Amino acid sequence: xxxxxxxxxxxxxxxxxxxxxxxxxxxGPRVVSRIADHAVDLTALARESGRVSGAKPADTxxxxxxxxxxxxxxxxxxxxxxxxxxxxxxxxxxxPFLDQGPTAWADARAWxxxxxxxxxxxxxxxxxxxPLSSLSLRLPFEVADYVDFYASEHHATNVGxxxxxxxxPLTPNxxxxxxxxxxxxxxxxxxxxxxxxxxxxxxxxxDPTPVFGPSIRLDIECExxxxxxxxxxxxxxxxxxATWDHIxxxxxxxxxxxxxxxxxxxxxxxxxxxxSFATTISAWVVPMAALEAAHVALPGQDPAPxxxxxxxxxxxxxxxCQVEWNGSVVSRPRxxxxxxxxxxxxxxxxxNGASIRSGDLFxxxxxxxxxxxxxxxxxxxxxxxxxxxTLDDGSTRTFLEDGDTIVLRATAPGPDxxxxxxxxxxxxxxPAVPAC
Amino acid sequence: xxxxxxxxxxxxxxxxxxxxxxxxxxxGPRVVSRIADHAVDLTALARESGRVSGAKPADTxxxxxxxxxxxxxxxxxxxxxxxxxxxxxxxxxxxPFLDQGPTAWADARAWxxxxxxxxxxxxxxxxxxxPLSSLSLRLPFEVADYVDFYASEHHATNVGxxxxxxxxPLTPNxxxxxxxxxxxxxxxxxxxxxxxxxxxxxxxxxDPTPVFGPSIRLDIECExxxxxxxxxxxxxxxxxxATWDHIxxxxxxxxxxxxxxxxxxxxxxxxxxxxSFATTISAWVVPMAALEAAHVALPGQDPAPxxxxxxxxxxxxxxxCQVEWNGSVVSRPRxxxxxxxxxxxxxxxxxNGASIRSGDLFxxxxxxxxxxxxxxxxxxxxxxxxxxxTLDDGSTRTFLEDGDTIVLRATAPGPDxxxxxxxxxxxxxxPAVPAC
Numbered sequence: 001x002x003x004x005x006x007x008x009x010x011x012x013x014x015x016x017x018x019x020x021x022x023x024x025x026x027x028g029p030r031v032v033s034r035i036a037d038h039a040v041d042l043t044a045l046a047r048e049s050g051r052v053s054g055a056k057p058a059d060t061x062x063x064x065x066x067x068x069x070x071x072x073x074x075x076x077x078x079x080x081x082x083x084x085x086x087x088x089x090x091x092x093x094x095x096p097f098l099d100q101g102p103t104a105w106a107d108a109r110a111w112x113x114x115x116x117x118x119x120x121x122x123x124x125x126x127x128x129x130x131p132l133s134s135l136s137l138r139l140p141f142e143v144a145d146y147v148d149f150y151a152s153e154h155h156a157t158n159v160g161x162x163x164x165x166x167x168x169p170l171t172p173n174x175x176x177x178x179x180x181x182x183x184x185x186x187x188x189x190x191x192x193x194x195x196x197x198x199x200x201x202x203x204x205x206x207d208p209t210p211v212f213g214p215s216i217r218l219d220i221e222c223e224x225x226x227x228x229x230x231x232x233x234x235x236x237x238x239x240x241x242a243t244w245d246h247i248x249x250x251x252x253x254x255x256x257x258x259x260x261x262x263x264x265x266x267x268x269x270x271x272x273x274x275x276s277f278a279t280t281i282s283a284w285v286v287p288m289a290a291l292e293a294a295h296v297a298l299p300g301q302d303p304a305p306x307x308x309x310x311x312x313x314x315x316x317x318x319x320x321c322q323v324e325w326n327g328s329v330v331s332r333p334r335x336x337x338x339x340x341x342x343x344x345x346x347x348x349x350x351x352n353g354a355s356i357r358s359g360d361l362f363x364x365x366x367x368x369x370x371x372x373x374x375x376x377x378x379x380x381x382x383x384x385x386x387x388x389x390t391l392d393d394g395s396t397r398t399f400l401e402d403g404d405t406i407v408l409r410a411t412a413p414g415p416d417x418x419x420x421x422x423x424x425x426x427x428x429x430x431p432a433v434p435a436c
Numbered sequence: 437x438x439x440x441x442x443x444x445x446x447x448x449x450x451x452x453x454x455x456x457x458x459x460x461x462x463x464g465p466r467v468v469s470r471i472a473d474h475a476v477d478l479t480a481l482a483r484e485s486g487r488v489s490g491a492k493p494a495d496t497x498x499x500x501x502x503x504x505x506x507x508x509x510x511x512x513x514x515x516x517x518x519x520x521x522x523x524x525x526x527x528x529x530x531x532p533f534l535d536q537g538p539t540a541w542a543d544a545r546a547w548x549x550x551x552x553x554x555x556x557x558x559x560x561x562x563x564x565x566x567p568l569s570s571l572s573l574r575l576p577f578e579v580a581d582y583v584d585f586y587a588s589e590h591h592a593t594n595v596g597x598x599x600x601x602x603x604x605p606l607t608p609n610x611x612x613x614x615x616x617x618x619x620x621x622x623x624x625x626x627x628x629x630x631x632x633x634x635x636x637x638x639x640x641x642x643d644p645t646p647v648f649g650p651s652i653r654l655d656i657e658c659e660x661x662x663x664x665x666x667x668x669x670x671x672x673x674x675x676x677x678a679t680w681d682h683i684x685x686x687x688x689x690x691x692x693x694x695x696x697x698x699x700x701x702x703x704x705x706x707x708x709x710x711x712s713f714a715t716t717i718s719a720w721v722v723p724m725a726a727l728e729a730a731h732v733a734l735p736g737q738d739p740a741p742x743x744x745x746x747x748x749x750x751x752x753x754x755x756x757c758q759v760e761w762n763g764s765v766v767s768r769p770r771x772x773x774x775x776x777x778x779x780x781x782x783x784x785x786x787x788n789g790a791s792i793r794s795g796d797l798f799x800x801x802x803x804x805x806x807x808x809x810x811x812x813x814x815x816x817x818x819x820x821x822x823x824x825x826t827l828d829d830g831s832t833r834t835f836l837e838d839g840d841t842i843v844l845r846a847t848a849p850g851p852d853x854x855x856x857x858x859x860x861x862x863x864x865x866x867p868a869v870p871a872c
Contacts, residue, residue: 182619203612268615308648
């Protein structure tokens with residue numbers, strides 16, 4: 001009955017991964033982990049193992065956690081329940097767990113790995129497992145502020161060539177700072193949510209005035225999203241060396257983009273309706289602790305970044321992504337080729353004193369490499385529609401058609417030859433509303 | 437003892453205004469209203485008048501209200517407690533009240549005006565009054581998504597001339613859609629909060645590479661902020677005619693802006709760190725119901741807007757603002773000169789299917805008129821620093837110095853010659869952090 005200790009190294013959700021999600025379970029939605037195709041009811045497992053009492057625990061983390069410096073609460077000595085995050089799992093959101101900070105996150109992971117690895121707890125573990133096929137997963141946390149970066153040099157160069165022909169493809173600031181902007185938190189949805197084709201204004205070169213209607217250039221952006229835990233005080237930057245204490249984990253993120261709406265609206269204040277209709281994230285958040293074997297050097301930064309962006313924390317991640325369009329793999333972006341590190345993005349985001357909160361989410365921007373088959377959006381992959389892609393069924397595509405389904409998937413190297421899986425990030429396009 | 441019925445018409449917080457805020461009161465922070473220099477403890481008053489029971493009411497609105505179409509709950513018949521929003525006031529936030537929708541908002545206002553106008557309740561009212569001088573006010577609601585628009589033609593034209601000399605000052609899209617972008621919700625603070633001077637990258641024309649340090653061109657933007665109540669479903673636009681059912685009220689808003697950081701970063705994805713360090717809003721939210729006498733026609737839109745932006749709901753507001761710099765009035769922006777209506781902003785924001793939620797906030801953008809003395813930011817008022825302003829003490833200013841205090845104030849015409857006051861929006865600049 002201890003099949004979870006006999007999983008092959010290529011299983012992406014073995015004991016080296018242990019991601020978190022929020023599932024609808026009897027008794028209410030709460031935090032779960034995952035082994036292969038089973039969810040682990042963490043609240044049940046913690047109770048079975050005696051780490052939290054059977055009574056429903058009071059929520060002591062719901063308010064004020066960010067303002068008070070949540071990390072201080074994660075430093076209780078191991079071996080007592082006081083610092084054990086079990087109680088924070090009995091919630092319909094990861095935010096109370098995120099509030100507890102890096103020591104509690106490490107404690108929780110160590111406890112879970114130990115329980116799953118020891119025959120002593122086999123019966124408890126078996127009772128806490130639920131087949132994923134019987135579960136519905138929710139948005140794993142209330143997204144506080146959402147920032148989307150633009151950290152791939154290949155992507156920014158391609159988009160610059162397409163959107164601003166005749167200018168330098170990279171703007172003068174691009175290699176000095178990780179460019180980013182705020183997106184709409186309230187329209188971030190969990191993998192599997194259908195996406196209604198957005199309506200809006202567009203104006204092509206041949207249109208004398210803008211026209212209104214459904215987007216005809218609906219695109220994706222294959223990204224990673226980084227989930228922030230713990231807060232900072234307004235006015236106090238998070239230094240580069242402290243950033244990873246606030247980056248709890250990673251999701252796959254599809255920044256759905258209506259290129260025609262975006263092209264008409266984005267000068268001078270940036271993308272707005274071309275992006276704000278929906279952003280999809282995977283239901284599973286993979287903790288950064290699972291990705292230690294995936295740390296890699298950045299491909300190189302020239303000119304050297306300013307001191308607040310420089311330091312050992314500025315590393316990259318060796319994560320291989322793939323983009324499936326109606327089941328056909330059309331691109332394989334590699335995260336290790338990104339120019340800016342996640343640590344640099346968070347240090348930059350807060351260097352002006354902007355405070356961060358548990359539930360903040362920042363996206364990497366489209367992941368694109370130098371080869372055509374590693375471009376992470378269809379604007380680039382089809383070169384603005386000039387070079388259609390052919391799917392496995394023989395049909396061709398430039399931008400998304402109604403009924404199309406996109407799934408992003410990713411894996412990374414884990415310890416001892418194990419594979420670390422990221423959660424799938426999928427969505428299907430529904431037709432525009434009739435009023436459009 | 438019924439002094440609140442004998443207030444002069446020029447009192448900005450008489451019975452025609454009745455704004456809402458959240459105050460720290462014995463028993464916990466909760467929603468209050470205001471008469472002159474007193475807060476009204478609405479929870480106490482509702483209990484005294486028998487409209488809610490003495491027991492602390494359960495919160496039935498905390499979750500899922502947006503997704504369920506909150507407005508439906510505001511339609512209970514008057515005269516029963518079922519639809520009376522009293523229970524939603526015993527919270528440290530306006531969000532439960534915002535969730536109840538326009539019928540409940542109207543019921544609450546009618547009840548409060550009736551109670552305050554009738555001698556029958558004088559003793560109850562007197563017991564519910566607390567001098568504002570003894571109270572601390574909080575951020576009145578958790579800001580969900582924050583969008584800032586750019587709705588003044590005079591402001592956009594001036595900024596275009598300053599930031600993009602040699603180009604048309606208005607971009608080609610400006611008169612076809614209300615340009616906007618998302619800002620940082622987590623750094624919106626209540627009036628009276630000190631603002632730490634932000635640090636960041638800037639690059640002047642004479643700098644060969646960007647330099648890092650405290651902003652040396654720290655500015656304000658005098659705006660109105662519109663507070664959204666009730667939600668919409670993802671994928672379903674809010675039509676122009678329904679927008680005012682979702683605009684609960686208005687605050688004064690100061691969009692603090694570091695012009696040097698903004699100028700270097702904002703191409704191509706828009707303002708980010710130049711804005712995200714702090715945005716101040718007034719503690720008092722004035723309901724739109726108090727501003728019915730302030731409805732005015734827009735100054736005129738040419739070309740005619742697309743159909744989704746056209747209709748009777750697209751009116752303006754006759755609100756006079758003033759900007760005080762260390763106590764000297766340096767500008768008097770007039771809201772009635774804004775090009776785009778708040779209704780158009782909300783219809784545009786959601787036309788792509790983006791959902792809205794209680795607690796969403798959208799700013800108008802800087803309010804500027806054609807005369808120099810009506811410009812709502814110092815970038816314009818001093819023409820990028822070339823024309824300093826002289827304060828009453830004889831000192832001169834271009835941008836903000838450490839220790840400077842800014843207060844925004846505003847009034848509007850009310851019924852029968854009464855004046856409607858908006859809440860003050862103030863903040864003081866503290867020096868940058870030492871690490872900067």
